[in-house]
Amino acid sequence: xxxxxxxxxxxxxxxxxxxxxxxxxxxxxxxxxxxxxxxxxxxxxxxxxxxxxxxxxxxxxxxxxxxxxxxxxxxxxxxxxxxxxxxxxxxxxxxxxxxxxxxxxxxxxxxxxxxxxxxxxxxxxxxxxxxxxxxxxxxxxxxxxxxxxxxxxxxxxxxxxxxxxxxxxxxxxxxxxxxxxxxxxxxxxxxxxxxxxxxxxxxxxxxxxxxxxxxxxxxxxxxxxxxxxxxxxxxxxxxxxxxxxxxxxxxxxxxxxxxxxxxxxxxxxxxxxxxxxxxxxxxxxxxxxxxxxxxxxxxxxxxxxxxxxxxxxxxxxxxxxxxxxxxxxxxxxxxxxxxxxxxxxxxx
Amino acid sequence: xxxxxxxxxxxxxxxxxxxxxxxxxxxxxxxxxxxxxxxxxxxxxxxxxxxxxxxxxxxxxxxxxxxxxxxxxxxxxxxxxxxxxxxxxxxxxxxxxxxxxxxxxxxxxxxxxxxxxxxxxxxxxxxxxxxxxxxxxxxxxxxxxxxxxxxxxxxxxxxxxxxxxxxxxxxxxxxxxxxxxxxxxxxxxxxxxxxxxxxxxxxxxxxxxxxxxxxxxxxxxxxxxxxxxxxxxxxxxxxxxxxxxxxxxxxxxxxxxxxxxxxxxxxxxxxxxxxxxxxxxxxxxxxxxxxxxxxx
Numbered sequence: 179x180x181x182x183x184x185x186x187x188x189x190x191x192x193x194x195x196x197x198x199x200x201x202x203x204x205x206x207x208x209x210x211x212x213x214x215x216x217x218x219x220x221x222x223x224x225x226x227x228x229x230x231x232x233x234x235x236x237x238x239x240x241x242x243x244x245x246x247x248x249x250x251x252x253x254x255x256x257x258x259x260x261x262x263x264x265x266x267x268x269x270x271x272x273x274x275x276x277x278x279x280x281x282x283x284x285x286x287x288x289x290x291x292x293x294x295x296x297x298x299x300x301x302x303x304x305x306x307x308x309x310x311x312x313x314x315x316x317x318x319x320x321x322x323x324x325x326x327x328x329x330x331x332x333x334x335x336x337x338x339x340x341x342x343x344x345x346x347x348x349x350x351x352x353x354x355x356x357x358x359x360x361x362x363x364x365x366x367x368x369x370x371x372x373x374x375x376x377x378x379x380x381x382x383x384x385x386x387x388x389x390x391x392x393x394x395x396x397x398x399x400x401x402x403x404x405x406x407x408x409x410x411x412x413x414x415x416x417x418x419x420x421x422x423x424x425x426x427x428x429x430x431x432x433x434x435x436x437x438x439x440x441x442x443x444x445x446x447x448x449x450x451x452x453x454x455x456x457x458x459x460x461x462x463x464x465x466x467x468x469x470x471x472x473x474x475x476x477x478x479x480x481x482x483x484x485x486x487x488x489x490x491x492x493x494x495x496x497x498x499x500x501x502x503x504x505x506x507x508x509x510x511x512x513x514x515x516x517x518x519x520x521x522x523x524x525x526x
Numbered sequence: 527x528x529x530x531x532x533x534x535x536x537x538x539x540x541x542x543x544x545x546x547x548x549x550x551x552x553x554x555x556x557x558x559x560x561x562x563x564x565x566x567x568x569x570x571x572x573x574x575x576x577x578x579x580x581x582x583x584x585x586x587x588x589x590x591x592x593x594x595x596x597x598x599x600x601x602x603x604x605x606x607x608x609x610x611x612x613x614x615x616x617x618x619x620x621x622x623x624x625x626x627x628x629x630x631x632x633x634x635x636x637x638x639x640x641x642x643x644x645x646x647x648x649x650x651x652x653x654x655x656x657x658x659x660x661x662x663x664x665x666x667x668x669x670x671x672x673x674x675x676x677x678x679x680x681x682x683x684x685x686x687x688x689x690x691x692x693x694x695x696x697x698x699x700x701x702x703x704x705x706x707x708x709x710x711x712x713x714x715x716x717x718x719x720x721x722x723x724x725x726x727x728x729x730x731x732x733x734x735x736x737x738x739x740x741x742x743x744x745x746x747x748x749x750x751x752x753x754x755x756x757x758x759x760x761x762x763x764x765x766x767x768x769x770x771x772x773x774x775x776x777x778x779x780x781x782x783x784x785x786x787x788x789x790x791x792x793x794x795x796x797x798x799x800x801x802x803x804x805x806x807x808x809x810x811x812x813x814x815x816x817x818x819x820x821x822x
Contacts, residue, residue, distance in 0.1 A: 320796040487637035494630030
């Protein structure tokens with residue numbers, strides 16, 4: 179951890195603090211204020227995109243804890259989002275409860291389903307674990323697509339969240355809910371990785387046999403990683419459902435799981451800042467591109483047909499380039515930039 | 527019984543194609559230890575290359591087939607050199623993700639150039655049915671078996687008797703020891719990718735003539751994954767057996783399980799993954815796979 183020149187950890191509390199200097203506090207306060215003020219001055223479509231980006235970041239943070247910190251690769255993360263989304267939808271639509279009850283229920287439900295599909299991780303690793311989560315993806319989405327209570331392939335309508343008289347039925351109003359959840363999620367993720375649990379996760383990732391020999395209970399920590407990672411997915415799924423106002427099985431595809439993996443790889447695995455950077459870069463580029471192509475579409479209509487594959491192409495190329503040229507992701511660049519900046523202008 | 531067989535045999539024919547794709551997986555995995563998620567995309571690209579050559583450019587079909595196999599081989603080598611070679615020694619996730627990147631690049635390129643339309647080969651295979659033990663079997667299914675068997679035997683003989691095949695097996699066994707004995711590991715990785723690509727392209731052309739050529743063909747690669755796991759990741763024979771098992775069970779489940787209740791309506795599509803999950807839980811190394819013991 180790089181600290182500005184002349185800043186030393188003289189007390190234990192100071193050493194433990196995440197945010198150490200006054201400048202940090204000011205920047206953080208400014209950033210949060212800016213984030214809350216953002217919808218008042220921005221274009222409606224931009225708010226829509228930012229909502230999508232934020233929900234993706236929440237899911238990616240969970241995947242980052244599971245795959246980046248604990249090393250349990252999952253290619254079925256969007257299925258756990260589906261669990262969260264559908265739990266939330268069934269609780270609000272069928273049982274008539276409020277969103278504020280449904281959100282925690284969705285989080286816990288996704289976590290529990292994650293525990294079930296995390297069980298193979300005790301015996302499997304690497305490719306084999308990846309394939310078992312691939313199976314989880316197809317099985318979970320099949321189940322929600324064929325149960326009566328989840329409305330089958332057509333999906334179900336989800337009532338919008340409500341607080342007193344305020345109905346969160348627009349991009350702009352729902353933005354605030356997403357933002358609050360995102361801030362909480364980031365806070366938890368940031369603290370988790372530097373706690374005992376986080377260190378145990380990293381030990382399991384680096385070599386699980388060694389970790390077990392040194393007293394880290396694999397059973398406990400692998401399952402805990404699945405639980406926590408899937409809780410994040412559940413939160414993201416629940417927000418997704420209430421943001422769109424409906425859920426259907428097609429929203430939670432294998433491709434989405436792969437994109438989530440892509441975000442954390444491009445951003446940098448095992449770092450909390452990684453999912454942010456990766457998601458913002460990838461979605462910023464692809465959404466920007468699709469806006470551009472839609473603009474050109476008025477003069478060249480055939481371009482409109484290739485927007486979706488074009489996004490996939492960009493994603494694939496970015497993924498390949500990052501894996502080959504910068505396997506540590508954007509987060510590594512970010513840390514390099516920070517250490518350069520903290521010594522600026524005398525970096526020698 | 528008759529009805530059961532008439533369900534099973536088309537299923538096994540599809541299973542033979544899964545087996546071929548699985549063969550491609552095993553070729554790469556055996557030699558370089560990479561699980562190639564993009565295998566289905568290789569099938570897709572192969573069938574489209576052959577379609578373009580034979581229909582759009584008017585080259586005779588069998589010449590086009592040979593050209594397709596050759597081009598696929600070169601393409602496979604190219605992909606290995608450009609994308610996979612820098613990934614040697616990287617963690618499992620990075621290697622899998624680079625194959626997923628290949629998946630995205632190839633499938634989106636096919637989508638951009640060909641769209642989501644269905645394309646039909648003219649019928650090269652005879653369409654009449656033959657009677658085997660009183661059951662009418664469409665000849666195209668027989669052709670699937672025969673071609674799959676020919677390709678399988680070809681690959682098997684390659685590994686058993688040629689210098690390159692034996693060298694590849696030595697790499698699979700112990701890469702460092704093989705290299706110190708003068709085996710050119712880098713070149714053989716390229717050869718493995720090229721061969722795998724060519725086998726997959728062959729499977730693609732076969733699929734194209736049996737069914738139609740369209741964008742969704744690539745997802746057959748994901749169906750072949752259960753087949754590989756059932757058979758064991760290192761075993762060529764296991765890939766074929768696994769393919770037949772998955773194809774047969776899938777067809778049987780589709781006909782006999784699906785009518786039981788509404789919930790099981792689409793069980794055919796997800797049944798291979800249920801099997802995959804069960805196999806991973808009970809016997810993760812598959813029927814014929816090698817059990818690796820890990821040392822710290």
